[in-house]
Amino acid sequence: MVVTTRILGISDKVEKILYDNFNKEFFEGIDLIISCGDLRPDFLSFLVDATNLPLFYVKGNHDLIYKKKPPLGCDSIDGKIVEFRGITFLGIGGSIWYNGKGIQYTEKQMRARIRKILRPFFIKRRVDKVDVIVTHSPPFGIHDDTDRAHIGFKVFIDLIRELRPKYLLHGHVQPRSYGDRVTNFEGTKIVNVFGHYRIDI
Secondary structure, eight states, X not given: OOOXXXXXXXXXXXXXXXXXXXXXXXXXXXXXXXEOSOSOHHHHHHHHHHHOOOEXXXXXXXXXXXXXXXXXXOEEOBTOEEEETTEEEEEEOOEEOSSSSSSEEOHHHHHHHHHHHHHHXXXXXXXXXXXXXXXXXXXXXXXXXXXXXGOOBHHXXXXXXXXXXXXXXXXXXXXXXXXXXXXXXXXXXEEEOSEEEEEEO
């Protein structure tokens, strides 16, 4: 029997349907909420209280406030590998470095960060695979933009090729149209969840 896990991905924008015009029926069938960053911690706490659903998150480049005020009832997967209902998630927050004022990394820093995250898990064989990569920024050349703040990470392309996940979920960049939400890249579905987007795994 194939069990489907329905994920609600959110990022960057607090949409009315999720807050001002909140309706619990909208969340029927959802098993897990994943925030890809740049959302107020009190908003994430509200969603957990209102829906009684688990919520995983990574930090966006504007989420420095999380150090002093982390979202209550939510689980950070930033820099971690975690499992939910048999699905393995890898979380990597932050954006490309553009002014140094937020949670930002150069390509070199992000590459070193990813190596540090993965090394203990794969050396000790604590995981066989990663099913879903959760990031704030997109991979370079896929859903990203040309301005300095919204260029994607080249190392994410290498990571996809190495881990072969089923999905990579990200935010940070507003999609040009609804049709620009999902891109298939070498067997991985790259999904822009800006605002909100549902994914069945």
